[in-house]
Amino acid sequence: MQGIVEFLTGKQQEMLQTLQQIVERESPTLDKEATDHLAEFISGLFEELTGGKADIIPNGEYGNHVRGEYGNGEDQILLLGHFDTVWQKGDIHQKVPFRVVDDIAYGPGVFDMKGGLVQGLYALHTLKELNETINKKVVFLFTSDEELGSPSSQRLIEEEAKKSSCVFVLEPALEGALKTARKGVGIFKLRIKGRAAHAGVEPEKGLSAILELGKQIVYLHELTDYSIGTTVNVGKVSGGTTVNVIAEEAEADIDLRVKTQAEFDRIIPIIKNLPSHINDVEVTVEGGVNRPPLERTEAVAALFNTAKKLAKEHLGFSLLEKETGGGSDGNFTAPFAPTLDGLGAVGSGAHALDEHLIISEMPRRSALLALLLKEVSK
Ligand SMILES: [Zn+2]
Missing domain, CATH: 3.40.630.10 (Zn peptidases)
Incomplete structure (x- = not known):
């Protein structure tokens, strides 16, 4: 045969x-x-x-x-x-x-x-x-x-x-x-709400969502750990309205890759509960596992x-x-x-x-x- x-x-x-x-x-x-x-x-x-x-x-x-x-x-x-x-x-x-x-x-x-x-x-x-x-x-x-x-x-x-x-x-x-x-994939949307103010007249009254976003980006990227295969990438950002306004809003799209479900269980709560770096700025994160x-x-x-x-x-x-x-x-x-x-x-x-x-x-x-x-x- x-x-x-x-x-x-x-x-x-x-x-x-x-x-x-x-x-x-x-x-x-x-x-x-x-x-x-x-x-x-x-x-x-x-x-x-x-x-x-x-x-x-x-x-x-x-x-x-x-x-x-x-x-x-x-x-x-x-x-x-x-x-x-x-x-x-x-x-x-x-x-x-x-x-x-x-x-x-x-x-x-x-x-x-x-x-x-x-x-x-x-x-x-x-x-x-x-x-x-x-x-x-x-x-x-x-x-x-x-x-x-x-x-x-x-x-x-x-x-x-x-x-x-x-x-x-x-x-x-x-x-x-x-x-x-x-790797498993997680996708998140980070939204930041600060307070608008005139950048020249009374900047001290503003809370910059963009500044907060900058700090968050640094923090998020530092969650990357190649030794265990975990990577975090902020792949898209937006925020603010115009140059002389302290930005009230900013947002970012985050891509997370991990090797194991256990790592998802560890890191997702960290990403979902990002503390704000600037007092009184509101930080919210939506999203989660896209692919296990x-x-x-x-x-x-x-x-x-x-x-x-x-x-x-x-x-x-x-x-x-x-x-x-x-x-x-x-x-x-x-x-x-x-x-x-x-x-x-x-x-x-x-x-x-x-x-x-x-x-x-x-x-x-x-x-x-x-x-x-x-x-x-x-
Ligand atoms: Zn294919």
Whole structure:
């Protein structure tokens, strides 16, 4: 019987064609008509390639999502991917045309993360074609709004994660490595209210919100501690009305990154309860966790070690793992089920003009995923 690796190696050209079809259906997050169109196409592809059932999940504001179901069993494994991109409609004709140069494919969203979708679809296709029975149900979620922070898909992703024994995220690999840790993200809005006064006539009556803001910025940035991976960044500020007025109001947007939930528990109260440095100035902070951390728990490490072993034994390469400060939908699933991220395309240039993937890695990574699905459903 033909093995998974050989079967997929023979599918490289077909996978590339499928990638092209998905990439040519451009899907900017905010273009509902375009993303709906691609959702329809992916739903058809899923049924055709896997023999499973795909449902369109209607979405009022953003593009519709797609939920594919393959196989059956008591337990569930979740495959996660998004089909929206940061590119605009028409970019494929000018800025980032789809093109193939030797072993590299360029185009909008090839790396982040349409290549990963193709790999996921073909992993299931391979299991089906080779009659590899897996005794778990695989749910494959294709979402439309990840590049915006998944406002309409977060709930759906969390609900499916709760029902799953593990989650495989098809976001791009990081220099070929899987992602076994992603930082959690906190977002806050700092508002400061002082008292206005004429800067020349009676400045002593004023309480400068901008001065207070300056002190707060210094304090906040000093909360950064690289030794534990905690970073705080005030990324946007505004305040005041005009040059000769002591500023009554000022505000700032704060980005917090941490490695663990325990660190969130420690630092969020500090940020939410900032004392004022100037008497009688009002300081308020709103906000909180935007994405929980994907922590490298023992269960995550075990999943990675399984993948590493499979890569070595069947594909002859050393799979590496990395951590990143950037978030993905894997952050949402991590609190509910062990999550292995970065199982998608190998390449680079996400969100950049040279976005590309390595074509010959598509069947390889797809095989890795198929082997992994088989292994964890034993
Ligand atoms: Zn992505």
